Amino acid sequence: SQTIHQWPATLVQPVGSPLSLECTVEGTSNPNLYWYRQAAGRGLQLLFYSVGIGQISSEVPQNLSASRPQDRQFILSSKKLLLSDSGFYLCAWTKESTDTQYFGPGTRLTVL
Amino acid sequence: DQQVKQNSPSLSVQEGRISILNCDYTNSMFDYFLWYKKYPAEGPTFLISISSIKDKNEDGRFTVFLNKSAKHLSLHIVPSQPGDSAVYFCAASERYGTASKLTFGTGTRLQVTL
Structure with a gap:
């Protein structure tokens, strides 16, 4: 069966510091991978998605970037965090050409 | 511009009764729809979908x-159970090549009371 992991689970970072969140998927190959953010009291906003190694599509211009160095690894990064980057970050995967996305446990990021 | 709307932020239903959660969308290009259940500090769990x-x-x-x-x-849940208490998100999918992009509503908090 397939599983999706995210780490860290929680993170508290000062404004201006760098960020690296990691997501890995097990039990499948060539998944589509997605990063979402849920701000307090809001729905989920799609940030980036990837259909293959090195292929990144950005949905919202912002202070963040994403990379996919391996087939089942998706990384969300920032060079300098802003207060507005605080939120709950979720990684999701789908099989190629399917619609149902399966989510990881999430990372709670607090920028102080 | 919210393309997927859940106009009821909360709903309270008695155990054993039917829960009805509603969702409206505006984009005619959406071709697949999903419901997710979410507990605080956890990722959403897929519930059910429809083409x-x-x-x-x-x-x-x-x-x-x-x-x-x-x-x-x-989304109809019948009979409702206390364990159904959570936030429910509807999502609409649009296909871009081999990827599907989901647009989520803002969620409805369901509370099932004894």
Whole structure:
């Protein structure tokens, strides 16, 4: 069966510091991978998605970037965090050409 | 511009009764619709989905109805159980090549009371 992991689970970072969140998927190959953010009291906003190694599509211009160095690894990064980057970050995967996305446990990021 | 709307932020239902959660969308390009259940500090869990070529899909206690002409879908839970208490998100999918992009509503908090 397939599983999706995210780490860290929680993170508290000062404004201006760098960020690296990691997501890995097990039990499948060539998944589509997605990063979402849920701000307090809001729905989920799609940030980036990837259909293959090195292929990144950005949905919202912002202070963040994403990379996919391996087939089942998706990384969300920032060079300098802003207060507005605080939120709950979720990684999701789908099989190629399917619609149902399966989510990881999430990372709670607090920028102080 | 919210393309997927859940106009009821909260809903309280008695155990054993039916819970009906509603969702409206505006984009005619959406061709697949999903419902997710979410607990605080956890990732959403997939519940049930429906293709735009269908008007009903049932899975146990959960049934999703789609009215394409009205651009409206609903999730029925019957009978409701205390463990169903959570935030429910509807999502609409649009295909971009081999990827599907989901647009989520803002969620409805369901509380099932004893």
